[in-house]
Structures are given as C-alpha cells and as structure tokens.
Amino acid sequence: MPVLQEIKNKIEALSSPEKAEHLKQFFKTAPGQYGSGDLFRGINVPPLRAIAKEYAAATSPTNYTKLLYSKYHEDRMVALFILVEKFKAGDQTEKKTIYDFYTSNLKYINNWDLVDLSCHHIVGDYLLDKKREDLYRLANRGSGESHLKPYQQKDLWANRIAIVSTFAFIRVNDFDDTLKLAELLLDNKHDLIHKATGWMIREVGKRDMATEETFLQKNYKNMPRTMLRYAIEKFTPERRQQYLKGLI
Secondary structure (H helix, E strand, O other): OOHHHHHHHHHHHOOOHHHHHHHHHHOOOOOOOOOOOOEOOOOOHHHHHHHHHHHOOOOOHHHHHHHHOOOEHHHHHHHHHHHHHHHHHOOHHHHHHHHHHHHHOHHHOOOHHHHHOOHHHHHHHHOOOOOOHHHHHHHHOOOHHHHHOOOOHHHHHHHHHHHHOOHHHHOOOOOHHHHHHHHHOOOOOOHHHHHHHHHHHHHHHHHOHHHHHHHHHHHHHHOOHHHHHHHOOOOOHHHHHHHHOOOO
C-alpha cells in the first residue's frame, strides 16, 4: 500500500465525529471567526504526532504536500509534524528545502495550534545562525492601513509565526529579536497575537527576569492588556498588581 494511503487510513481510523464538533467550536470555525470554515476529524495531538514519527522518513515531498493541502485540520497537522521530523534529521540542504517549503505555504498553517507546534522547530531553528529579516516581514504583514479593514487571516498567522518562531532563540538565551518583534507587535489588533507575544516575553523572563523587567518598564503602559497579563503571569501577585495598576 502506498505510504500516503497508509497515513490517511491511520488518521481516518482515529476520527471521532463527536470530538470533531467540539474542536470546531474550540478553534472558532464559525463564519467570521479566525478558524472560519476549517474541518476537523476529531483527533487529539499525541496520536497524530506518533503517526508522523512513524512515517516521516518514508514520506516524500509529494506526499507531505498533499497532506498539508488537505481540507482537514488533522491532516495538515500530521504534515507539519512530518516536516518537523524531517527538518531535525536533515542536512543543511534539506533543512533549507523544508524552510522554503514551509514559508511558501503559510496559508495552510492556518490556526494557532498548527503555528505553535511547528514554526519554532523549523523557522526558528533554521534562522538560529542566519539573518532574520524574514521574521520582520512576517510580523509586518497586515500592518498600517490594512488594519482599518477586516483583519486578514493570512496576516494573523504570519504575525504569530514571526513571534513564536523566536522561541528557538529564547531557548539559547538570545532575546533581542523576540523583544524587537514584541515592540513591533504592540499595535497589532488581534488577541491571538497579544497572547503569543505575551507568552514569548514571559519565556524571556523565565530565563532572564531582569531583561523582561527592562522591556516591560519601557513598554507596559502601551501593551494590550492581554499581552501584559500573559507576560507577567509568573510574577508574584504583588508585582503583577503593580504592573496592572500602572504603579511601576
């Protein structure tokens, strides 16, 4: 049996219509919501990751492309997990091929879980020792006058990929681009970007509290409330209140 068909069969065997209905609501798929129109099979993440690990080595670019282009959310997730596995195992040539493929197909990486489970493993890891202009281009998508129009989902996910990819840098105590991108995203209009940016600022603080505090003292009064709350989540209750009440 062809590898792609084996993968599809395993995914379909795990499907649950009841879970699919729950996931449609959880990931906001109603018209006008950020996941509008997405379809779900109703499968949790761990078994999808297991399928990807089992078949990653045998999956050709044609096959993972077909999975990524699927209308089903879980199929796209398996494709992304396969890409992560191939990236980890690949040489520099294969890593670049996967990076280029990933960044050329952002419209299929179209919900926050798909972004968060893949981008820092591919985009972030690839850029660890390279120039990072691509992240600033992604962060700037949808900025300026386009924010006066209905928010474009392609901009939302590009913006989130930009900031969450820096998790790879944070893990090696490289904070500069995370904080520069966080400043760039202070005026972003979407709650999902506020959450992701606050999360990355918090991750900086887990490794270097002084660096996070320096950033916050400069910017906290201009931060969206959700971003600030996420950033200070691990602070003491007293310190959180100082920031929330503007007493710093």
